[in-house]
Amino acid sequence: MHVFLPDGKQLDLPEHATALDAAQAIGPRLAQDALAATANGVLTDLMTPLPEGAQISLITKKNPGEAQSIFRHSLVHVLSQAVNEFYAAKGYPVGSVKRGVGPSIENGFYQDFDLPEPLKEEDLPALEGVMRDIIGRNLDFVRTEVSKAEALRVFGHDPYKVELIGELPDDEPITFYTQGDYVDLCRGPHFPRTGALPQAFKLTSTSGAYWRGSEKNPILQRVYGVAFASQKELDAYLERLEEAKKRDHRKLGRELELFTIDPLVGKGLPLWLPNGTTLREELTRFLREQQFQRGYQGVITPNIGNLELYKTSGHYQNYSESNFSPITVDDEQYMLKPMNCPHHVRIYASKPRSYRDLPVRLAEFGTVYRYEQSGELNGLTRVRGFTQDDAHIFCRPDQLKKEFLDVLDLTVLVLSTFGMNDVRFRVGTRDPEGSKYVGSDENWTAAEDQIIQAVEEVGLPYSIEPGDAAFYGPKLDFVVRDVIGREWQLGTIQVDYNLPERFDITYTGEDGADHRPxxxxxxxxxxxERFVGILIEHYGGDFPLWLAPRQIAIIPIADRHNDYAEELRAELHAAGLRAEVDDSSNRMNAKVRSAELSKIPVMLIVGDKEQEDRAVSVRERTPEGHKERKAVALSDLKTELLERYNARQ
Incomplete structure (x- = not known):
């Protein structure tokens, strides 16, 4: 057989040769240093036969980061072997530990276990020690192919493996990977030996996880780990992890009294507290102003709809697992609204439309409901009831490009307003093999081409993600990196030729005939909900003045200054600024500390001199620390703060 090296050189190898054979053919030193390879751009290990004619590239210990998904998955096998040995040392017999899946994930790995007794968080360092011992043994990873019958014989004691094996084709070989006396069902790929694995890893936590994600199945214990090619990368990641814990929106949501989730109300149904409501209203006011300038019209739609509406749109069929069950009312079936778009289509259809009327831009802060499994709920970022800043533009085909570019401009403006400038753009297209998509190939091709043309026209870098489209159309997603390096998918724009067809909506063209918008x-x-959760973490709760629910804390030094402080509060409040007086019996330093903990951006301290001069001493929170000014005239300060508030700073 033949393979080709990166420089184009052809390498002649025996039939069914592996990447290790290729490395040995080049030289013994390379064979010793090789850890993995790519074949036709796909990561593979040194033990798996290469395809005939493959373009290959070898990965060595000089650049292990290029194969991080492989070494992370190999660490999963080391973890599983360590868990076996950990429980054997406790006296449990062989076969007591049963295993679900164990993939590599972003930044690390996890493995699901059915254990004879649960692991505790305090067990993780000891388990990590066993893993390092296994790595030190330098055990070879050995790949073998077995029949389905042999696989079932080996794993007959483990119902999870038996279930997975049962789903594999009868006539195809099944692969095992073995290191030492540990064997696992696995496709691979893996590093050649445990001693080659980077030791920059750490077990971080455990949690419960339903087998195969279904609440009908047993709960397994999931052990998480992080792993990198170097200790420097691991240390940097752990530092970011600690920072993320400080910024956790659930923690800050409680401390800053932004929202709560009450079990009596229901899981995944947040209650917005006064501070959180203020923050939310500032966001909606900002976007409403932008939409008004761009010719959007506001609409309001109900929280439930007739089931036939969602069947016509296709949301009922295509999102059946995430819809709440229908309810029967007067012999008709209704459903909690999963999407706003079918309602907006019916608003468009409520009267005849001419080509002169288009584009029609309908906007709504519309609350929708989706069923999420309990284990997937997470504060504000994964909920069952949430409000979308939804809008639907109905336009002529010749208007599509301009409208798309305007929405693109609006979304970039929104993100930049919040300091979210590190954005990558992802075009979600159809999966050529997928069956969920509705509409003609012609419409899909037109929609995908128009999104790509628009993005290229404004010079934005983008990636294409096949299979990431909605069932009715392709989309452009905005993936934002926050201040500590995490990525979040936020805004989205979708082009849809298909719902107008499904609902048979039209406009009268210049030629007097009906046309499809x-x-x-x-x-x-x-x-x-999700945006606020991400925003809390992005700012760490330190919101800029315009967004801060509590903008100004007025701190009288002594009780005799309370009346003056209250006068200041009333004047600032009348100007539209959110100010409050701390007239507690605490000393001034304690009041300042309280305002600091509440992350109030501006503190005004008033004493005898300030009262006499009708001035204030100003202490501000800034990203660089604190900024202090003495004897600032109230009139000047009020003007300055109003300018910052109105400029959204």
């Missing part, structure tokens, strides 16, 4: 679905925030 095109729809643009867009949501710059995505949803208010």
């Amino acid at each position: 095109v729809m643009i679905h867009r949501a710059p925030f995505g949803s208010l």
Whole structure:
């Protein structure tokens, strides 16, 4: 057989040769240093036969980071072997530990276990020690192919493996990977030996996880780990992890009294507290102003709809697992609204439309409901009831490009307003093999081409993600990197030729005939709940003045200054600024500390001199620390703060 090296050189190898054979053919030193390879751009290990004619590239210990998904998955096998040995040392017999799946994931790995007794968080360092011992043994990873019958014989004691094996084709070989006396069902790939694995890893936590994600199945214990090619990368990641814990929106949401989730109300149904409501209203006011300038019209739709509406749109069929069950009312079936777009289509259809009327831009902060499994709920970022900053533009085909570019401009403006300038753009297209998509190939091709043309026209870098489209149309997603390096998918713009067809909506053209409009679905925030959750973490709760629910704390030094402080509060409040007086019996330093903990951006301290001069001493929180000014005239300060508030700073 033949393979080709990166420089184009052809390498002649025995039939069914592996990447290790290729390395040995080049030289013994390379064979010793090789860790993995790519074949036709796909990561593979040194033990798996190469395809005939493959373009290959070898990965060595000089650049192990290029194969991080492989070494992370190999660490999963080391973890599983360590768990076996950990429980054997406790006296449990062989076969007591049963295993679900164990993939590599972003930054690390996890493995699901059915254990004879649960692991505790305090067991993780000891388990990590066993893993390092296994790595030190330098055990070879050995790949073998077995029949389905042999696989079932080996794993007959483990119901999870038996279930997975049962789903594999009868006539294809099944692969095992073995290191030492540990064997696992696995496709691979793996590093050649445990001693080659980077030791920059750490077990971080455990949690419960339903087998195969279904609440009908047993709960397994999931052990998480992080792993990198170097200790420097691991240390940097752990530092970011600690920072993320400080910024956790659930923790800050409680401390800053932004929202709560009450079990009596229901899981995944947040209650917005006064501070959180203020923050949310500032966001909606900002976007409403932008939409008004761009010719959007506000609409309001109900929280439930007739089931036939969602069947016509296709949401009922295509999102059946995430819809709440229908309810029967007066012999009709209704459903909690999963999407706003079918309602907006019916608003468009409520009267005849001419080509002169288009584009029609309908916007709504519309609350929708989706069923999420309990284990997937997470504060504000994964909920069951949420409000989308939804809008749908109905336009002529010749207007589509301009409208799409305007929405793109709006979404970039929204993100940049919040300092979210590190953005990558992802075009979600159809999966050529997928069956969920509705509409003609012609419409899909037109929609995908128009998104790509628009993005290229403004010079934005983008990636294409096949299979990431909605069932009715392709989309452009905005993936934002926050201040500590995490990525979040936020705004989205979708081009849709298909819902107008499904609902048979039209406009009268210049020729007097009926024509089909095109729809643009867009949501710059995505949803208010998720956006606020991400925003809390992005700012660490230190919101800029315009967004801060509590903008100004007025701190009288002594009780005799309370009346003056209250006068200041009333004047600032009348100007539209959110100010409050701390007239508690605490000393001034304690009041300042309290305002600091509440992350109030501006503190005004007033004493005898300030009262006499009708001035204030100002202490501000800034990203660089604190900024202090003495004897600032109230009139000047009020003007300055109003300018900052109105400029959204």
